[in-house]
Amino acid sequence: MRGATPPIGTLRDRVQLQSRQTSSTDDGGHEAIFVPLGSVWARVRSRAGRFAEESDGRTGRATHEVTLRFRKDIGPGDRIVYRGRALEIASVEDINGRRAYLACQCVESAMVG
Numbered sequence: 001m002r003g004a005t006p007p008i009g010t011l012r013d014r015v016q017l018q019s020r021q022t023s024s025t026d027d028g029g030h031e032a033i034f035v036p037l038g039s040v041w042a043r044v045r046s047r048a049g050r051f052a053e054e055s056d057g058r059t060g061r062a063t064h065e066v067t068l069r070f071r072k073d074i075g076p077g078d079r080i081v082y083r084g085r086a087l088e089i090a091s092v093e094d095i096n097g098r099r100a101y102l103a104c105q106c107v108e109s110a111m112v113g
Helices: none
Strands: 013-024 028-052 057-069 079-082 085-094 103-109
Touching: 028 079, 057 079, 079 103
Parallel strands: none
Antiparallel strands: 013 028, 013 079, 028 057, 057 103, 079 085, 085 103
């Protein structure tokens, strides 16, 4: 549905937006923390899934497209929490250039064995 405004009533999934921030650690390094920005209505659609060998085990990766009302405070590296699952935002696109809706391409990863 790229390039078109989503039909009325399709933003039915409640999600939490989280902004990625960097924090200093006691040993002089840095760590990523996620600061809640708030909850919004969105449409979450699964796109694809696959297994891959990574480090010491098998990883499951799923991609999702999350459509929500336009915001300026989220971007790649931030994340969306949907039903307890963390979806990392890989890209954000203004759907029709009118600053009304965003399409976020997200990735979910989990170790599976």
